[in-house]
Amino acid sequence: MKFTSTDERVFNAFCLVANESEFRSDITMAKIAQKMGISKQAINKYYYKNVNEIINALHYYVDQEVNDKIQNFINNKSNKKNLISFLAAEILPLLYKNREYLYVLYGEVADASWFKFIKKTYSPIIEPYIANFIDCIDIDSQFLASIIIKQVIAIIGEWLSSPLPENPLTFQKNSFILCFTQQVN
Numbered sequence: 001m002k003f004t005s006t007d008e009r010v011f012n013a014f015c016l017v018a019n020e021s022e023f024r025s026d027i028t029m030a031k032i033a034q035k036m037g038i039s040k041q042a043i044n045k046y047y048y049k050n051v052n053e054i055i056n057a058l059h060y061y062v063d064q065e066v067n068d069k070i071q072n073f074i075n076n077k078s079n080k081k082n083l084i085s086f087l088a089a090e091i092l093p094l095l096y097k098n099r100e101y102l103y104v105l106y107g108e109v110a111d112a113s114w115f116k117f118i119k120k121t122y123s124p125i126i127e128p129y130i131a132n133f134i135d136c137i138d139i140d141s142q143f144l145a146s147i148i149i150k151q152v153i154a155i156i157g158e159w160l161s162s163p164l165p166e167n168p169l170t171f172q173k174n175s176f177i178l179c180f181t182q183q184v185n
Contacts, residue, residue, distance in 0.1 A: 001061045002069050009036055010047055011061060011101060014054050018104045021057050027109070032080045034089050055105075058118045062105065066091055067121065083129065086175045087152065090170040106157040119149055 012033035014027070021027050029051060033043040048054045073086050081089070095102060105114040123145050130148070133142040155176060159165050166174070 001057070001064065003057070003061050006047065007057065007061065010054060011058050014058065015049070015100055015104045018107070018109055021109050024109055024112075055111050056115070057112065058094070058101060058105065062101050063117075063121065066094050069094065070122070070125060074125055083126075083148075088172040092156075092172055092176060095156060095160065096165065096168040096171075099165055100157075102160045106161050107172075116154060118145065118153055122149055 010032065013032045016035050017027050017031045029043055030040045030050075030165050032051070032054070033040045037045065048057065069090050073081070073083075073090070105111045123142065126145040126148065127141045159171055159175065165171070
């Protein structure tokens, strides 16, 4: 998907409204339009029809660069890095760059579908990768991929949900890799 600076303005306004809201129902198109300084009719006609469309677009916006890097890593058969080291070195900085958006997506008010989006997007990518490394143990690659995705989401969610998350390098050294006692090659 291709996103414009106007999409980013909508996402920023959405995040401002979400951060001010106590409940999901408090996030309305009228409030988002007001934050942007445009009418509700304009946002509905030219940009997004409803809040769910904004959330879905924001999923893809936040994920596009991350997904590209992970696809390249998985498809690069000569890659010598293990998965956890790759995530720490390459993906954490991208997530940190989008931390304001992820703060909202990982929050409890705005988006209950973030985990489903991540699992649906990354299970088919990670499962074949894992299958190459679990020949010596009797465990289903789909099951293991689901566990890894849940662990990574939980760890990143806690990191980016804090009011002042550590920078990616500090987080990588102090927390992320330490959370995995046995790394997946």
